[in-house]
Amino acid sequence: GAGVSQSPSNKVTEKGKDVELRCDPISGHTALYWYRQSLGQGLEFLIYFQGNSAPDKSGLPSDRFSAERTGGSVSTLTIQRTQQEDSAVYLCASSLAGNGYTFGSGTRLTVV
Amino acid sequence: SQQGEEDPQALSIQEGENATMNCSYKTSINNLQWYRQNSGRGLVHLILIRSNEREKHSGRLRVTLDTSKKSSSLLITASRAADTASYFCATDPNQAGTALIFGKGTTLSVSS
Numbered sequence A: 001g002a003g004v005s006q007s008p009s010n011k012v013t014e015k016g017k018d019v020e021l022r023c024d025p026i027s028g029h030t031a032l033y034w035y036r037q038s039l040g041q042g043l044e045f046l047i048y049f050q051g052n053s054a055p056d057k058s059g060l061p062s063d064r065f066s067a068e069r070t071g072g073s074v075s076t077l078t079i080q081r082t083q084q085e086d087s088a089v090y091l092c093a094s095s096l097a098g099n100g101y102t103f104g105s106g107t108r109l110t111v112v
Numbered sequence B: 001s002q003q004g005e006e007d008p009q010a011l012s013i014q015e016g017e018n019a020t021m022n023c024s025y026k027t028s029i030n031n032l033q034w035y036r037q038n039s040g041r042g043l044v045h046l047i048l049i050r051s052n053e054r055e056k057h058s059g060r061l062r063v064t065l066d067t068s069k070k071s072s073s074l075l076i077t078a079s080r081a082a083d084t085a086s087y088f089c090a091t092d093p094n095q096a097g098t099a100l101i102f103g104k105g106t107t108l109s110v111s112s
Helices: none
Strands: A005-007 A010-013 A019-024 A031-037 A043-050 A065-069 A075-079 A088-095 A107-111 B005-007 B010-014 B019-024 B029-037 B043-050 B055-058 B061-066 B071-076 B085-093 B106-111
Touching (some): A019 A088, A043 A065, B019 B085, B043 B055
Antiparallel strands (some): A005 A019, B029 B043, B029 B085, B061 B071, B085 B106
């Protein structure tokens, strides 16, 4: 597609429920990244996929967070047993190696 | 971990004035990038400067990089109300397979 597409744009969930966030990167971009941003804060790195290499999961805050990238394209970020501190905007980006990132519009997650 | 630190945290100017934002970082880098964010959603890539470059221009944007001081500046000339946004620097560490590390951003407000 023309840009990075994220869905849903907004998600309200009850504490303890699981959520899945989807990212559809730019076709041909080999790298895909997930970040999250709490209100008024900078971007916190979560996970990075590069081609067929093992993903860099070093930013995932707990084992409740996981992500996969199927067929080198679409990625899903899953948060299990959501907590109120998981409330944030989750941003996905894709890039070609060595170039700037193209970000999606994000998913605003609210855990109530 | 937070690599880039922007300064100031917030900046208010009048239309037509220049805006200067600074970024300091800690480790060696391949490149440094500046992004803009409106309304807390997706970021837009503005400019990338490589570690062997000292200055780069793009329209009304001028970026400098001083690797000896581990610092960069973003200058927006002749600012407009539409430049109101948050601006983030991001460093690409000199380490293969590492994602960009973002600072906390500078919030720029341009009043007409």
